[in-house]
Amino acid sequence: MITKEGKEKLLEWDRLHVNHPFYPFGQKLRGVLFEEGKGAKLWDTEGKEYIDFSSHLTCVNLGYGQSELVTACTEQMQKLPYSTTFWGYSHRPVIECSMKLAELTPKGLDHFVFTGGGSEAVEVAFLVARRYWNNKGRGKYKIISLYNGYHGVSFGAISATATARGVLHQGITPLVPGIIQVPSYNCYRCMLGKEYPQCDIQCAKYLAEVIKWESPDTVAAVIFEPCMGAGGFICPPPEYWPRVREICTEYDVLLISDEIGTGFCRTGKMFGMDHWNVIPDLMTLAKGITSAYFPVGAVAISDKVWDGFEGSALPGEYTYSGHPVGCAIAVKAMEIYVRDKIAEHVRKVSKHMYERLNAEFLPLPCVDNVSGLGFFGGIEIVADKATKRMFEPTLNVIGHIQSEMLEKGIYIRINSGLFTQGDRVPFAPPLVITQEEIDKGLDILYPILASIKPD
Numbered sequence: 001m002i003t004k005e006g007k008e009k010l011l012e013w014d015r016l017h018v019n020h021p022f023y024p025f026g027q028k029l030r031g032v033l034f035e036e037g038k039g040a041k042l043w044d045t046e047g048k049e050y051i052d053f054s055s056h057l058t059c060v061n062l063g064y065g066q067s068e069l070v071t072a073c074t075e076q077m078q079k080l081p082y083s084t085t086f087w088g089y090s091h092r093p094v095i096e097c098s099m100k101l102a103e104l105t106p107k108g109l110d111h112f113v114f115t116g117g118g119s120e121a122v123e124v125a126f127l128v129a130r131r132y133w134n135n136k137g138r139g140k141y142k143i144i145s146l147y148n149g150y151h152g153v154s155f156g157a158i159s160a161t162a163t164a165r166g167v168l169h170q171g172i173t174p175l176v177p178g179i180i181q182v183p184s185y186n187c188y189r190c191m192l193g194k195e196y197p198q199c200d201i202q203c204a205k206y207l208a209e210v211i212k213w214e215s216p217d218t219v220a221a222v223i224f225e226p227c228m229g230a231g232g233f234i235c236p237p238p239e240y241w242p243r244v245r246e247i248c249t250e251y252d253v254l255l256i257s258d259e260i261g262t263g264f265c266r267t268g269k270m271f272g273m274d275h276w277n278v279i280p281d282l283m284t285l286a287k288g289i290t291s292a293y294f295p296v297g298a299v300a301i302s303d304k305v306w307d308g309f310e311g312s313a314l315p316g317e318y319t320y321s322g323h324p325v326g327c328a329i330a331v332k333a334m335e336i337y338v339r340d341k342i343a344e345h346v347r348k349v350s351k352h353m354y355e356r357l358n359a360e361f362l363p364l365p366c367v368d369n370v371s372g373l374g375f376f377g378g379i380e381i382v383a384d385k386a387t388k389r390m391f392e393p394t395l396n397v398i399g400h401i402q403s404e405m406l407e408k409g410i411y412i413r414i415n416s417g418l419f420t421q422g423d424r425v426p427f428a429p430p431l432v433i434t435q436e437e438i439d440k441g442l443d444i445l446y447p448i449l450a451s452i453k454p455d
């Protein structure tokens with residue numbers, strides 16, 4: 001606990017000296033300093049309690065204060081805090097981490113490159129994809145991502161990131177050449193103006209057309225999120241992923257599934273793609289791999305791609321690749337996901353959440369499109385359901401919902417229609433959240449949404 005004055009001093013320094021991503025520099029900060037956490041709960045410096053409905057940036061999958069992860073961390077720190085994997089050196093935690101991952105990843109995807117986070121993993125996936133085709137003597141270099149998809153902010157990753165209606169690309173162009181976008185799979189706001197299911201998933205057909213017209217001889221890979229996170233916590237229709245897999249196979253294009261947000265039980269299965277039984281060629285992982293207790297990312301690589309590097313090293317290694325402390329924590333986190341049947345818990349508690357959202361919230365005038373899988377879901381906030389019209393951005397209705405929730409002790413993330421296709425309230429709490437905590441958060445959200453009148 002700190003005094004009010006002490007807190008104000010910290011916040012003033014913070015405002016002027018610390019960058020806050022996606023927040024205008026110098027603007028008054030939100031005034032909350034989180035200090036402690038346990039399970040799905042957080043406390044700030046004044047002792048106020050919050051339920052975290054977003055696991056911060058959708059990463060603290062096993063919740064706060066998980067003592068086994070802390071023990072794994074401290075034991076490894078004491079034993080060997082750092083060791084490189086460069087030049088053929090190795091250590092036990094990185095080997096054990098890759099063995100544990102191989103038990104969970106789809107069959108055949110059991111070769112790994114480790115990184116220090118999500119963007120780095122995406123970067124490595126791009127390097128691997130391009131070099132793979134180069135090794136085969138084929139000049140395939142283009143990468144296709146989705147409008148409204150998010151893959152991080154390092155240069156390759158931000159070139160594939162196409163949320164924020166171009167805002168993220170302002171002032172940093174030219175981007176990495178050869179990275180192009182196709183319309184996303186948000187059926188509620190179809191970019192092609194179609195209606196599901198009569199559309200016969202035109203968005204997937206469009207992908208095939210783009211590959212054909214760009215020429216399959218130039219397209220190296222497709223990178224999509226199994227369900228879009230920053231783009232609004234939106235999942236595709238059931239036929240989408242199997243069709244995308246077929247298209248990639250038909251045109252000899254590598255399929256990269258960006259599981260950084262959806263991995264490690266978040267959607268109620270170990271990985272997002274497990275819902276469709278689709279096996280990609282590469283998978284990018286981060287966040288839940290350590291439940292965010294340490295920055296670790298990884299790329300899972302199929303036998304086919306790995307074999308394309310016979311006799312040479314894969315590109316993309318960092319000082320902190322295979323960091324022993326991160327790997328030791330990841331091993332423990334993966335043990336817990338399986339041992340504590342976390343995916344089962346997510347399916348059970350999120351089912352209750354969706355039942356309530358559909359029965360109680362959907363009838364509200366401003367709530368539409370309840371959707372998602374497990375704790376990777378959301379609702380759309382609209383001014384007019386019949387036309388799906390968004391609230392006038394200057395009213396900042398979505399920001400108002402977030403502030404009211406924070407005031408009442410529920411920490412939520414929002415997707416603003418200024419940057420994505422619509423205003424959305426996502427539900428992505430730590431996966432260990434209880435049904436009682438979900439109910440408490442929803443009970444607080446309901447009157448806030450019920451008080452919003454169409455503009």
Ligand SMILES: Cc1ncc(COP(=O)(O)O)c(C=O)c1O
Pocket residue numbers: 057117118119120122150151152153225229230258259260261286287
């Ligand atoms: C799907 C996806 N890919 C990549 C990233 C980038 O990861 P990081 O922020 O760890 O660099 C994120 C982060 O939110 C993500 O959700």
